Amino acid sequence: MASKTPRVPVALAAGPSRSAIVRVGRPLRLLWRVLRSNPLSLVGFVLVVLIVVATALVYLAPAVIGVHYPLNQPSNALGQPPSWAHPFGTDPIGIDIYSNVMAALPVDLSIAFAIAVFALVFGGLLGLVAGFWDTRRTLGGAVSVVILRITDVFLAFPSLILALAIAVSLGRGVPQVIIAVMLTWWPYYTRLVRGEVLSVKHRQYVTAARVAGVSETRILFRHVVRNVIEPVVVYFTMDIGTVIVTFSTVVFVIPNVISFPSTNTSEWGVMIQNYQDSFSALPWTVLAPGLAIFLTVLSFSLLGDGLRDVLDPRTRRAMLETRRLEPAAPVEKAEEAESAGPAAPVPGTVPDVTGPS
């Protein structure tokens, strides 16, 4: 349990001499530890991986997972409950539900990603500006006030209602729905990012950068963004699910946005819309896409939860393996040496390096 006390300080193992593989290995090891410690997030991670793999397969090699095109191919198996041949059953004219559900996966997922990424980038940028340059009675202050008030207006509406309203007013069609959800979504990121920026910009390392002579814009992008990004990424991951639900719901509510059934594309919301009347007779036609939405949202939420642990510096530190060699105090009475490595934990807190002890 005790360490040897070498006669000379041992060089720290971390350094540019480490190979690239080892460098990549560190975050992966961290990820593994997090997932192992939090079983639900492991479930989420596995599910997300499966979803991604399935999406790729649907796109590249649909036959491998049993997706048969054309999707609206009628067959003799009319209104069959789930069976071996048709894992999710068939609809009244014999269309295979499973193929349609799986084919919808890349559609829903890519649209949701596109929307979320737009919201993150656009909303995030606005949040950065509104949070960072917000001193009163300056141009930046005025701009940030304007941004915030607009954000407030958008946030005052429930997102689904707002998305529906915008989608309807823009006209019918998938691009219109996508734009509607994008417009509804960016304010959440603005508010989130702004809040984080407000708490980060008063930290002493930002002041220290100013003292070093770094220009304000550089400070924003070098120091602030890096320290703000963690909760945003977590939120983003969990947000994918919410976007999917909103998008599908809008498609569900507005008639004839997407035509169903079509030969080569599908979408979960439109499926539910199409089969909702026959729910009592053929429940699997509605349950299958509904379950697909549910599972996708769940996986991303669980993964996001686990990611939060990965990215929070305190728990991250606790999980990181610190098997690196460290210089113990040399036996000869040389000048003070530095021992790297986390210090002892303090009562009542997760191990942290400061505190009375």
Add this chain to the structure above:
Amino acid sequence: MTAPLLETESVSKYYPILRSASEYFGRAAPRNVHAVDAVSITVGTGETLGLIGESGSGKTTLGWVVSRIIDPTAGTIRFEGTDVGSLRGPALRAWRRNVQVVFQDPIDSLDPQLKVWQIVSEPMRVQEHLSRAEARAGVAELLPTVGLPPDCLDQFPHEFSGGGRQRLSVARALSVNPKLIVLDEPTSALDVAVQAQVLNRLVRLQKERDVAYLLITHNVAAVRYAADRVAVMYLGQIVEVGGVRDVLERPVHPYTKALIAAVPLPDVRRRRTRYRVTGEIPTLINPKPGCRFAPRCPFVVDTCRTVDPELRDVPGFPGRQVACHRAEDVAGVDPSTLLAPLASATEASGPSSVPRPA
């Protein structure tokens, strides 16, 4: 005589408090917290000026004003003879290579997302536009001077102990060879033994590089060791300034005496003493005229409450300036008189029926 390296002339910093409607419309006087009030200090090349005070003294604010992190409300700041109070933008950023700051909180002042070499070389890279390789080499050269191994370039701040992080801060400040470093409470987060190491190192670095220090702290012992001159601050004003040995051995101002008497020493005889100075440290909003220490001063007279004392010379104490009306009278009083013998149980000023433990 050459101009001192740094000189402030009547520098003030006021923080406004949220205005009521009557203040907004000009009916009532605006209220300000007088964090720093008409302070004039000088720091010579290569010397250390210690700034001692407790919370509310304004010492940290003054340090930030001097390093142009915040702007003064009034007064001039002169660096090497030139007025730097009005520098802005690129000119201000270029001037920054002359004055660097080591901040109080070693955790908060280092960006947790950046590696050591990025943090320490940041001032260098901004001022001199170095390449990545040059910056790394520069940091590797700099780290041993603060006692860190040169191969921790790619580590993160949270992997170091408190003393280690403090050293990183110092290394960062030294990276551009500034003429003045403002040290904001460099010892308060550290243990006694580590404090001694850090102070030794700071003094050594000063001799090697001829850099001046503005040492801001409440730790009297640190100032005793590291400073050449010391200024004592109370509620935004300088109350006493002079050579460190003189001020700490023969303090004139009652507050300096109170401060020195309050410092706990490992002396068993102090067990039977009680501290005579009473009163809390108030927050000053629109302070009234008169000496600010008057409510707590053991030597107070009526003048103290109505007339502002000026910082002036005191006969018999060369090189000393004190802001006290009664400086001549109280100069000879030793700080130990502020420690009275502990009252015996019969004289204790408590309730007569003292509750006993169960």
Add this chain to the structure above:
Amino acid sequence: MTASQLAVEGLSIDYEVGTGRYHALSDVSVTLDPGRVLGIVGETGCGKSTLAHAIPRILPEPPARVVSGRVIFQGVDLYAVPKWKLPLVRGTGIGMIFQEPLNSLNPAFRVYDQLAEAVIIRQRREAGLAPMFRPEQENPFDYSRHPRVRAGEGLTGPFVGSVATDRARRPRVPDSVRGEVLEYLRLVRISDPESILGRFPHELSGGMRQRVMIAQALSQRPSLLIADEPTSALDVTIQAQVLTLMKELLAEIRTSILFISHDLGIISEMADDVGVMYAGRLVEHGPVAEIFGRPRHPYTKALLHAIPSRYKADGDLDSIPGSVPNLSRLPTGCCFHPRCALARRECGEDPPPALVPVDPAPTGRTERDPPHSSACRFFSEVEGLP
């Protein structure tokens, strides 16, 4: 009573976290007699705060783990008792004062409510309305004599943050509570206690907050008071005032105190007996005059020397080479040997030395002083160190 109030025997506590196992306390034994002040001094990471929290068992049990040892308070081993009985001991048995009153006073409650809660708890216990720790009984945690406390009975009105200070004057609240609260505020030398009854903690100055916390702790009349760095967050002059207050209270109240600090000066002023800790171990223990006058452990001596007391011109400050060891990788043998001026080969090889008594000082000892002991095999050579 002649039996000691508190006896910690061979306490060893580890923290088990993802990064490793930290030996926060290794085989620590101290005793505290009634009416005495025991000062525990050491640097960051030496385990003194862990000890302070371990005695009333308020450490979070994972990740903390008690490897061995006992804590005997008034004859009862607190670690043998099921955890749910411990709240009876806390408050009226063992009281505690923490470092930063902003954290330990509830920011949502006014001063009156915090103190009233403490006073009411104690009054109910003493009146027999609530179970209390009674060490003089055979079964100290015997509930049978008390009427069963109905759910919610313990939580009466005043525990909820008051909406208006008028609550303090409402007839429902027993006058005795208000009177006691004011009495304890006066005890801690607050000159106008009525004016702060309605204030929130953040509206008070640091010194005032600390006094309120002391008043709250004392209002429960504990037999043992643990003060964990009570003045470290205060300004120097305010600290001197609070220490003076505590000294005056010591003369009046006769509670025994476990005083924890990193500042040797404070310990020398407050404590009767001193224990010096390093890396989770007690390395020296004895009466305060002997520890400070004739330290018998190289670490104690080095620590005393490291206090800066000279000027630049007189040379470098003494410091202790090296740094405090990582508690998960303690050195073999004596934990201090890598930094010790007296270190020999056996210091690193043999098991860590236990506390051994050293020759007492020729004069100045009283009957109640504990023996002076040191955990250094070569304690006789410590005097010769510079």
